[in-house]
Amino acid sequence: EKSGAIARRVMQSGDLGIVEKTGANDLQTAADRLVQKSICASLSRSFPKLTIIGEEDLPAETVEEDLIETKQAEEVLLKPCPPEYSSLKEEELVVWVDPLDGTKEYTEGLLDHVTVLIGISYGGRAIAGVINQPFYNYQLGSGAVLGRTMWGVLGLGAFGFQLQEVPDNQRIVTTTRSHSNKLVTDCVQAMEPHKVIKVGGAGNKIVQLVEGKASAYVFASLGTKKWDTCGPEAILHAVGGKLTDMHGNAYCYDANVKHMNSAGVLATLRNHDYYLSRVPQSVKQALS
Numbered sequence: 001e002k003s004g005a006i007a008r009r010v011m012q013s014g015d016l017g018i019v020e021k022t023g024a025n026d027l028q029t030a031a032d033r034l035v036q037k038s039i040c041a042s043l044s045r046s047f048p049k050l051t052i053i054g055e056e057d058l059p060a061e062t063v064e065e066d067l068i069e070t071k072q073a074e075e076v077l078l079k080p081c082p083p084e085y086s087s088l089k090e091e092e093l094v095v096w097v098d099p100l101d102g103t104k105e106y107t108e109g110l111l112d113h114v115t116v117l118i119g120i121s122y123g124g125r126a127i128a129g130v131i132n133q134p135f136y137n138y139q140l141g142s143g144a145v146l147g148r149t150m151w152g153v154l155g156l157g158a159f160g161f162q163l164q165e166v167p168d169n170q171r172i173v174t175t176t177r178s179h180s181n182k183l184v185t186d187c188v189q190a191m192e193p194h195k196v197i198k199v200g201g202a203g204n205k206i207v208q209l210v211e212g213k214a215s216a217y218v219f220a221s222l223g224t225k226k227w228d229t230c231g232p233e234a235i236l237h238a239v240g241g242k243l244t245d246m247h248g249n250a251y252c253y254d255a256n257v258k259h260m261n262s263a264g265v266l267a268t269l270r271n272h273d274y275y276l277s278r279v280p281q282s283v284k285q286a287l288s
């Protein structure tokens with residue numbers, strides 16, 4: 001929630017401080033930098049033995065005290081910890097932080113595509129996640145309370161939203177709007193979709209799956225990284241969905257894993273096997 005407030009404040013300041021990383025479709029803003037500092041410094045102060053991996057490469061410098069969050073969420077603490085996780089040690093957990101997902105869309109004013117993502121992994125598996133949408137409700141105009149937080153834990157469930165499914169076996173495929181190519185669009189078409197939605201952000205597309213706006217997230221390309229999928233995958237899995245690469249294999253979220261999700265993203269709430277069976281051979285050969 002603090003991250004969401006930072007993302008709103010930077011947008012309101014009008015000075016996004018945009019930096020190109022590898023190119024015009026790979027940007028960093030002041031919000032990416034400030035939110036990563038806030039999340040990483042706050043977590044490591046409270047939980048010094050965690051391994052925390054954030055998207056942005058930032059110089060090691062002292063973090064302003066007003067970026068540090070010390071409070072804990074009452075709503076979360078009221079839930080019981082699933083017994084299989086009750087004796088985990090802090091040093092066994094890896095936290096993947098995407099301070100702003102959908103940065104390209106953030107710079108273009110497509111504010112509802114933007115999320116803040118925190119994923120927790122144990123033994124290489126995504127076990128818990130948080131998705132904050134800083135600009136949720138912004139279409140309602142001035143006066144609306146902006147932002148919401150969705151979170152989930154394997155074996156416990158997911159909260160902060162109402163789980164919904166796409167009706168009547170409609171195949172609604174959600175995919176990238178800013179990182180497309182021929183293989184990506186060929187793979188979407190191979191799903192024989194009734195409808196295709198093109199939006200930014202990995203977190204945003206998982207939100208569409210669990211809220212009944214889309215039935216599959218199909219991205220037959222490298223480009224997303226472990227911080228894009230860890231948190232969203234945990235929430236999706238907590239409600240019975242599935243996220244894999246284009247071969248149907250799970251991604252590993254260990255501390256030493258390579259960051260790139262080289263074999264694409266296929267995520268569904270239901271009927272994963274159908275979508276997997278439709279992935280063209282050309283896609284499987286191109287993405288290894």
Ligand SMILES: Nc1ncnc2c1ncn2[C@@H]1O[C@H](COP(=O)(O)O)[C@@H](O)[C@H]1OP(=O)(O)O
Binds near residue numbers: 026101102103224
């Ligand atoms: N080619 C790419 N270069 C950099 N980031 C990418 C690329 N493809 C995907 N991403 C990251 O994955 C997210 C989902 O992809 P898309 O929006 O294209 O569906 C993007 O918002 C971006 O995250 P981020 O904004 O955190 O850098």
Ligand SMILES: [Mg+2]
Binds near residue numbers: 026027055103
């Ligand atoms: Mg980025």
Ligand SMILES: [Mg+2]
Binds near residue numbers: 098100102202227228
């Ligand atoms: Mg991202």
Ligand SMILES: [Mg+2]
Binds near residue numbers: 098
């Ligand atoms: Mg990001």
